[in-house]
Amino acid sequence: MAENEIGTLILQHAYSIHSELGPGLLETVYEVVLAHEVQNQGLFVERQKSVPIVYKNLKFDEGFRADVIVENKVIIEIKSVEALLPVHAKQLLTYLKLSEKHLGYLINFREPHLKAGIKRIVNRLET
Numbered sequence: 001m002a003e004n005e006i007g008t009l010i011l012q013h014a015y016s017i018h019s020e021l022g023p024g025l026l027e028t029v030y031e032v033v034l035a036h037e038v039q040n041q042g043l044f045v046e047r048q049k050s051v052p053i054v055y056k057n058l059k060f061d062e063g064f065r066a067d068v069i070v071e072n073k074v075i076i077e078i079k080s081v082e083a084l085l086p087v088h089a090k091q092l093l094t095y096l097k098l099s100e101k102h103l104g105y106l107i108n109f110r111e112p113h114l115k116a117g118i119k120r121i122v123n124r125l126e127t
Helices: 002-022 029-039 084-101
Strands: 045-055 058-070 076-081 103-108 116-124
Touching: 002 029, 002 076, 002 103, 002 116, 029 045, 029 058, 029 076, 045 084, 058 084, 076 084, 084 103, 084 116
Parallel strands: 076 103
Antiparallel strands: 045 058, 058 076, 103 116
């Protein structure tokens, strides 16, 4: 499955979860439920995945921790905050670059209308 197809599936489930549970719960609630729903579609899902980084030819096993990684292709960064800040998108872009992945979603479940809380972040994604 290509990154964009995975992304479409992720967003479908995010909208469904937001509609069912509503805004404002803890991030971990949305994380576990979204991971469960995507995994039920037969996709490989990892939660709180420690991703190593290489810095000056040194490998560090605990580079960063991704909220959710789907099919080892798409990173989902889940928030439940008053408003997304520019640093949140920059953080996800850095995660994509360091992990050599091409697509990520920043999803803020605290928004009354989820569409306002979704940012699609790409890192050299081929269409």
